[in-house]
Amino acid sequence: MNFFTHNLFSSKYRAFGLEIKSSSIKAAWLKKKKNKFRLMACGRKIPSRENVQSDRVINPQKLAEEIRYLLESAQPKPIKIKNAIVSIPEARAFIRTIQIPKMSYNEAKEAVKWETEANIPISVDRVYIDWQVISTNVDKEDVLVAAVPKDVVDSYFETVRLAGLSPLVMEIDAIATIRSLTRNINTEAPVLIADIGAGSTSFAICQNQIPYFTSSIPLSGDSFTEVLQKELGVGWEKAEEIKFQFGAGKENTNDVHDKLLDPLIENLAAEIEKSIIFYSESICKVEKVQKVILSGGGALLHGLPKKLEERLKIEVVMGDPAYQIDTKSFPYEVSPRDLLSYSTVLGLALREINYGR
Numbered sequence: 001m002n003f004f005t006h007n008l009f010s011s012k013y014r015a016f017g018l019e020i021k022s023s024s025i026k027a028a029w030l031k032k033k034k035n036k037f038r039l040m041a042c043g044r045k046i047p048s049r050e051n052v053q054s055d056r057v058i059n060p061q062k063l064a065e066e067i068r069y070l071l072e073s074a075q076p077k078p079i080k081i082k083n084a085i086v087s088i089p090e091a092r093a094f095i096r097t098i099q100i101p102k103m104s105y106n107e108a109k110e111a112v113k114w115e116t117e118a119n120i121p122i123s124v125d126r127v128y129i130d131w132q133v134i135s136t137n138v139d140k141e142d143v144l145v146a147a148v149p150k151d152v153v154d155s156y157f158e159t160v161r162l163a164g165l166s167p168l169v170m171e172i173d174a175i176a177t178i179r180s181l182t183r184n185i186n187t188e189a190p191v192l193i194a195d196i197g198a199g200s201t202s203f204a205i206c207q208n209q210i211p212y213f214t215s216s217i218p219l220s221g222d223s224f225t226e227v228l229q230k231e232l233g234v235g236w237e238k239a240e241e242i243k244f245q246f247g248a249g250k251e252n253t254n255d256v257h258d259k260l261l262d263p264l265i266e267n268l269a270a271e272i273e274k275s276i277i278f279y280s281e282s283i284c285k286v287e288k289v290q291k292v293i294l295s296g297g298g299a300l301l302h303g304l305p306k307k308l309e310e311r312l313k314i315e316v317v318m319g320d321p322a323y324q325i326d327t328k329s330f331p332y333e334v335s336p337r338d339l340l341s342y343s344t345v346l347g348l349a350l351r352e353i354n355y356g357r
Helices: 060-072 105-117 150-162 173-181 221-232 236-246 256-283 304-312 336-355
Strands: 016-020 025-033 036-045 083-088 094-101 127-136 140-149 166-172 191-196 201-207 210-217 291-295 315-318
Touching: 016 060, 016 150, 016 173, 016 336, 025 060, 025 336, 036 060, 036 336, 060 150, 083 150, 083 173, 083 336, 094 105, 094 210, 105 127, 105 140, 127 150, 140 150, 140 166, 140 210, 150 166, 166 173, 166 336, 173 191, 173 201, 173 210, 173 291, 173 336, 191 256, 201 256, 210 256, 221 236, 221 256, 236 256, 256 304, 291 304, 291 336, 304 315, 315 336
Parallel strands: 016 083, 083 166, 191 291, 291 315
Antiparallel strands: 016 025, 025 036, 094 140, 127 140, 191 201, 201 210
16 A cells, blocks of 8 residues: 555556545645646535544545535536545554664565554554655664554545545655645754644654654644634634634734633644654654644634744744645635645645656
8 A cells, every 4th residue: 555655656647636534625636837836726625424524434425426526616627637646644544663674675574564563553454554764774774654544545445436536546644744845845854744624633743754753633723713612602604704813812912812712722832842752752862843834724823823933932834835836727816825724635736746757
């Protein structure tokens, strides 16, 4: 099963990115034009809870119908390509870095299997495993391993096939997000990406675009909306409007919205800090995380980067998935902020261009 970028497919294929999560399904189609990428079409749809819950497919046939509708309604034109690069949610996957002695490929394959079983909470026979060597010294190799339960991968694969598509690659979404957001950033020093989605927040610490640590927490963009809805006694749409209008509070004010959202921002900061500490103590004791990159629709909360930077004492920036992407074919203006929630699916689409040709 192909989870990493070294597993390449034939150059004869064209493909688009397809992100499937319980909070939304998204599609993006890119074309390379000289040194830039042209966004040909994209779209998003919120799936029915009857079809996918907690990033687990419940009804493949019905979810496939929603995917077909998404592709037909993509803007500014339908996506008719049949080959897809499909995401697997990080929350359903295991990514680990292990060390093995230098050995032949077949010996390494067996060693990775047994080392993986010692590092994941389920039987190795119940997962698909992909791996690649990321560094070599005199007698040992560091190996990055991804393992995803077979029932998760098979359900996503079946759903995509039922939608009339060919899933060329199944890729863990954190890897696609890293590809999308680090193309114009020096990652020789470790960086942490916090992808704040509607239903959850995923963390990935990477160096040289290689993920060394990933995790997920339930705190999400919807968590902020829910607090405002409950405490202010307003409907969901009004709470969303207030969230993006006032965000984390305006500078030099004691705004009520600021007080309501501050505990959630503190929780987010604490989880980021916990991930950074775990990385520095258990994975890499030499190099420290130098930067936090925010992505996902929840990252658009006004004032969030500044609040986190003050709390964490580390540089916090908004991600830029629109780097070198031309959106002139669209009938309306698309800004980098508009594309922030598309970071992962654009990373999937970039895989086809970067590695499939």
